[in-house]
Amino acid sequence: MIDEIVKKILNGDIRAIARAISWIENDLPDKEALIDELFKQTGRAKIIGITGPPGSGKSSLLDRIIDLEKQKGKKIAVLAIDPSSPFSGGAILGDRVRMQKHATDPQVFIRSMASRGHLGGLAGATADALKVLDAAGYDLIIIETIGVGQTEIEVMNIVDLVLLVLVPGLGDEIQALKAGVMEIGDIFVINKADKDEARRVKAEVEYVLHLKNEDSKESSNPIFMTSATQNTGIKELVEGMESTLQQMEESGLLKERRLKRLALELKRILSSKIEDHVHHFLNTENNLELWLDQLAHRQAAPYQLISKKVKQVLKEFKKQ
Amino acid sequence: MIDEIVKKILNGDIRAIARAISWIENDLPDKEALIDELFKQTGRAKIIGITGPPGSGKSSLLDRIIDLEKQKGKKIAVLAIDPSSPFSGGAILGDRVRMQKHATDPQVFIRSMASRGHLGGLAGATADALKVLDAAGYDLIIIETIGVGQTEIEVMNIVDLVLLVLVPGLGDEIQALKAGVMEIGDIFVINKADKDEARRVKAEVEYVLHLKNEDSKESSNPIFMTSATQNTGIKELVEGMESTLQQMEESGLLKERRLKRLALELKRILSSKIEDHVHHFLNTENNLELWLDQLAHRQAAPYQLISKKVKQVLKEFKKQ
Numbered sequence: 001m002i003d004e005i006v007k008k009i010l011n012g013d014i015r016a017i018a019r020a021i022s023w024i025e026n027d028l029p030d031k032e033a034l035i036d037e038l039f040k041q042t043g044r045a046k047i048i049g050i051t052g053p054p055g056s057g058k059s060s061l062l063d064r065i066i067d068l069e070k071q072k073g074k075k076i077a078v079l080a081i082d083p084s085s086p087f088s089g090g091a092i093l094g095d096r097v098r099m100q101k102h103a104t105d106p107q108v109f110i111r112s113m114a115s116r117g118h119l120g121g122l123a124g125a126t127a128d129a130l131k132v133l134d135a136a137g138y139d140l141i142i143i144e145t146i147g148v149g150q151t152e153i154e155v156m157n158i159v160d161l162v163l164l165v166l167v168p169g170l171g172d173e174i175q176a177l178k179a180g181v182m183e184i185g186d187i188f189v190i191n192k193a194d195k196d197e198a199r200r201v202k203a204e205v206e207y208v209l210h211l212k213n214e215d216s217k218e219s220s221n222p223i224f225m226t227s228a229t230q231n232t233g234i235k236e237l238v239e240g241m242e243s244t245l246q247q248m249e250e251s252g253l254l255k256e257r258r259l260k261r262l263a264l265e266l267k268r269i270l271s272s273k274i275e276d277h278v279h280h281f282l283n284t285e286n287n288l289e290l291w292l293d294q295l296a297h298r299q300a301a302p303y304q305l306i307s308k309k310v311k312q313v314l315k316e317f318k319k320q
Numbered sequence: 321m322i323d324e325i326v327k328k329i330l331n332g333d334i335r336a337i338a339r340a341i342s343w344i345e346n347d348l349p350d351k352e353a354l355i356d357e358l359f360k361q362t363g364r365a366k367i368i369g370i371t372g373p374p375g376s377g378k379s380s381l382l383d384r385i386i387d388l389e390k391q392k393g394k395k396i397a398v399l400a401i402d403p404s405s406p407f408s409g410g411a412i413l414g415d416r417v418r419m420q421k422h423a424t425d426p427q428v429f430i431r432s433m434a435s436r437g438h439l440g441g442l443a444g445a446t447a448d449a450l451k452v453l454d455a456a457g458y459d460l461i462i463i464e465t466i467g468v469g470q471t472e473i474e475v476m477n478i479v480d481l482v483l484l485v486l487v488p489g490l491g492d493e494i495q496a497l498k499a500g501v502m503e504i505g506d507i508f509v510i511n512k513a514d515k516d517e518a519r520r521v522k523a524e525v526e527y528v529l530h531l532k533n534e535d536s537k538e539s540s541n542p543i544f545m546t547s548a549t550q551n552t553g554i555k556e557l558v559e560g561m562e563s564t565l566q567q568m569e570e571s572g573l574l575k576e577r578r579l580k581r582l583a584l585e586l587k588r589i590l591s592s593k594i595e596d597h598v599h600h601f602l603n604t605e606n607n608l609e610l611w612l613d614q615l616a617h618r619q620a621a622p623y624q625l626i627s628k629k630v631k632q633v634l635k636e637f638k639k640q
Contacts, residue, residue, distance in 0.1 A: 306586060
């Protein structure tokens with residue numbers, strides 16, 4: 001069964017790709033053999049992340065970018081990362097509501113992605129989905145997040161190049177949020193550049209980047225002004241993405257990033273597997289109810305309670 | 321040293337409280353003994369979470385709630401949960417920029433909270449900070465998140481009562497985001513109720529709640545219309561919070577939630593400790609570079625590579 005789906009994926013079969021991603025989302029056991037098999041055929045695709053606060057027009061911008069990349073004959077896959085509902089576990093933004101016009105285009109694959117309680121988290125599930133799309137022959141894989149929380153920052157750790165989309169006039173709270181993700185952006189996009197405040201936002205970004213680069217001695221990050229609705233600045237942005245990727249390839253930065261990603265991946269797989277069993281262990285631990293009762297009556301303390309157990313585990317763990 | 325800071329915290333000493341929270345944020349080893357000691361004195365405070373999309377006016381609303389609760393003579397602590405910068409690890413929203421007017425008020429303690437790479441994550445750090453504030457004698461502890469990502473949802477799992485703040489006219493993306501957190505709200509607040517679309521948002525919320533409650537057979541969640549800027553509906557909201565908490569206390573739901581929280585806490589402590597050592601283990605693993613090289617050249621596959629190692633670890637783990 002694995003051989004068959006692998007073969008179909010390598011042939012770019014859309015239904016097989018979609019099925020593989022569902023396996024990943026639902027953490028089916030077969031997923032691991034599938035990913036391992038596909039992994040051999042990966043490494044060709046360029047992986048772009050698009051992040052930024054809600055309301056910054058990422059979807060419309062992405063829509064324009066897809067138009068341009070399609071004209072260049074590229075096969076494009078988009079993964080929209082959704083904040084999962086903790087109860088129903090469903091992906092909030094269906095593929096249906098986004099970028100509908102590309103939905104029937106064989107050159108473009110669009111899929112929303114959720115993590116249904118997956119212990120490797122959304123970043124782990126996304127990293128696996130990337131391998132499916134890479135092996136399937138997509139030239140460009142774009143990961144879009146909605147929101148800019150910690151999960152989204154983790155997701156941005158698994159791409160080659162991060163586009164951070166900012167926008168004028170979303171109020172103080174958004175401006176503050178923005179600061180938290182400034183450091184993950186490789187390319188900055190001020191979208192809705194037709195708005196009055198756009199130049200002020202650009203100046204702010206330049207100032208923050210100046211502070212950052214003075215510190216790190218890195219070269220400055222490019223900033224692009226776009227308007228997705230008026231279709232301006234998109235061509236320059238796409239060219240900027242390509243030349244930045246080329247520079248990263250020539251300087252060895254791309255290779256370095258991908259190696260770092262592999263190391264992170266090993267860690268994620270190892271800890272998610274261990275954690276899975278830790279949770280199972282605690283759920284089947286006979287003492288759990290007694291412990292909870294003691295805690296509820298303040299007759300025990302949480303760290304102390306766990307401490308002895310952990311020490312046992314770690315002792316065994318370090319022996320090997 | 322622990323005894324001394326514990327004593328000060330129990331006396332409500334602000335500087336000791338602030339220091340303890342810094343220990344938690346920075347994951348200092350002394351933190352565990354401190355929390356265990358304080359834990360005995362916890363369980364009195366009521367813990368409210370306020371969440372909702374950026375721009376929904378949570379801070380202004382909170383400001384009004386604080387005003388009312390202060391008039392009732394309550395001691396109030398606010399923890400503003402910030403998305404941490406992955407590089408500098410700093411809290412983005414300083415205490416300075418928010419709710420300045422309460423900053424010098426001895427009845428109100430305001431602090432922003434970040435997780436500087438803390439493996440228990442922001443939820444773990446926040447749960448520990450709650451214990452400090454509870455032991456320090458605050459009657460009401462309010463946790464405010466900015467944004468509505470997965471991390472924020474986890475944070476909302478550690479409170480007694482969740483206020484979900486929604487707002488008209490933030491566009492489709494926000495509306496979609498909203499859906500992901502609908503299920504964690506106990507009380508729904510439509511803020512900026514003076515805006516035209518507010519009634520439509522209320523109808524939408526009622527519809528979603530109707531679907532949810534048909535499913536779960538629970539009683540319906542209260543919805544409040546407020547305007548923080550015009551100071552309307554706040555009194556009703558605060559009364560609603562109190563009566564909901566009282567109902568929860570009488571029905572046993574509050575006790576049940578707190579017990580569930582303790583179980584989650586044990587799991588979090590156990591897995592963060594294990595994970596800490598897993599990372600250490602992989603970082604000091606002699607084969608790591610060889611593994612990465614094999615992966616980079618597609619001569620090995622990630623799941624397979626980790627699999628053998630994990631099996632060893634788990635075998636030992638299950639023996640005890």
